[in-house]
Amino acid sequence: MINDLNLSHMQSLPNATILVVDDQPINIQVIYQILGEQYQILMATSGPEAINVCKKSMPDLVLMDVVMPEQDGLTTCKLMKADSEIANIPVIFVTGLQQQSEENACWDAGAVDFIQKPVNPSTLQNRVKAHLTLKRQADLLRSMAYVDGLTGVYNRRYFEKYLHSQVAVCKRLQQPIAIMIIDIDHFKQYNDHFGHLVGDDALKLVAQCLKNSSQRPADLVARYGGEEFVCVLPNTDSTGAAHLAAQMLVAISDLAIEHPTSTTGKVSISIGVAATTNYTTNLTQLADEQLYLAKQQGRNRYCVAP
Numbered sequence: 001m002i003n004d005l006n007l008s009h010m011q012s013l014p015n016a017t018i019l020v021v022d023d024q025p026i027n028i029q030v031i032y033q034i035l036g037e038q039y040q041i042l043m044a045t046s047g048p049e050a051i052n053v054c055k056k057s058m059p060d061l062v063l064m065d066v067v068m069p070e071q072d073g074l075t076t077c078k079l080m081k082a083d084s085e086i087a088n089i090p091v092i093f094v095t096g097l098q099q100q101s102e103e104n105a106c107w108d109a110g111a112v113d114f115i116q117k118p119v120n121p122s123t124l125q126n127r128v129k130a131h132l133t134l135k136r137q138a139d140l141l142r143s144m145a146y147v148d149g150l151t152g153v154y155n156r157r158y159f160e161k162y163l164h165s166q167v168a169v170c171k172r173l174q175q176p177i178a179i180m181i182i183d184i185d186h187f188k189q190y191n192d193h194f195g196h197l198v199g200d201d202a203l204k205l206v207a208q209c210l211k212n213s214s215q216r217p218a219d220l221v222a223r224y225g226g227e228e229f230v231c232v233l234p235n236t237d238s239t240g241a242a243h244l245a246a247q248m249l250v251a252i253s254d255l256a257i258e259h260p261t262s263t264t265g266k267v268s269i270s271i272g273v274a275a276t277t278n279y280t281t282n283l284t285q286l287a288d289e290q291l292y293l294a295k296q297q298g299r300n301r302y303c304v305a306p
């Protein structure tokens with residue numbers, strides 16, 4: 001089930017990506033020579049650049065120099081830890097500083113470890129491996145807390161978190177973002193007719209079908225609650241979202257799940273769609289209003305917010 005989620009941050013160790021931050025390219029080169037064969041290495045020569053690379057590439061681990069002009073490693077680490085989008089990326093400081101107080105400052109900034117320069121290759125390799133393993137386990141636990149137990153898609157808690165982070169990404173890139181709220185039609189009657197266990201099976205089929213219909217890596221399907229699902233579509237305008245909604249209606253119809261008391265004789269869905277480039281808009285509320293309209297207009301259809 002976890003594999004099914006295709007979480008970008010749950011890469012296996014050999015595929016792990018490490019960001020090396022140092023204002024001296026020669027120091028980056030040294031680390032590259034030690035780790036470059038096992039891991040994908042990204043580089044940044046300043047704190048602000050490191051934060052940009054983190055947001056763009058979400059490395060699994062950061063190896064950070066402490067003393068850098070303009071913005072030092074401690075400040076950069078603190079900024080990372082204060083930013084929910086990248087706070088979970090562990091930071092190991094690599095530094096020539098010797099004083100206990102300087103080491104304490106690294107822990108206080110939120111580092112998970114501390115490696116002395118000049119770097120001992122074996123120490124670096126083993127510490128990196130240990131922290132990547134811990135990171136992978138933490139990611140796994142986090143993802144389990146975000147999975148809906150019945151359907152295997154994300155749960156509402158993850159949807160809220162993901163929407164929040166993707167609104168920030170789309171705002172930064174000046175791209176539209178859309179969401180859909182999807183509700184199974186006459187599901188109470190379905191449960192009443194077939195029983196709750198068969199109802200559960202139908203929910204699982206619908207969830208999987210919706211997930212298969214959304215094809216871009218950044219698209220996300222989650223169970224919003226009961227027989228309601230939600231889909232987040234970054235970099236998608238209302239035309240694109242409407243196109244996907246139409247495809248979902250067809251895909252659910254093609255499942256041909258018998259529903260004798262519905263007008264079509266099959267399980268169908270209604271969808272409310274909303275997209276925006278105004279990043280303070282309450283998209284969920286807008287999509288919910290459109291879902292209400294779709295239900296009112298006869299179900300088995302989608303409505304798009306103007």
Ligand SMILES: Nc1nc2c(ncn2[C@@H]2O[C@H](COP(=O)(O)OP(=O)(O)OP(=O)(O)O)[C@@H](O)[C@H]2O)c(=O)[nH]1
Binds near residue numbers: 189197200
């Ligand atoms: N089997 C099953 N049923 C669920 C689950 N969660 C919610 N439901 C049922 O989903 C039904 C939702 O009913 P309503 O909110 O009245 O909506 P509806 O019957 O689909 O009608 P419309 O949405 O207006 O088309 C209720 O009967 C809930 O018990 C679940 O986890 N499993």
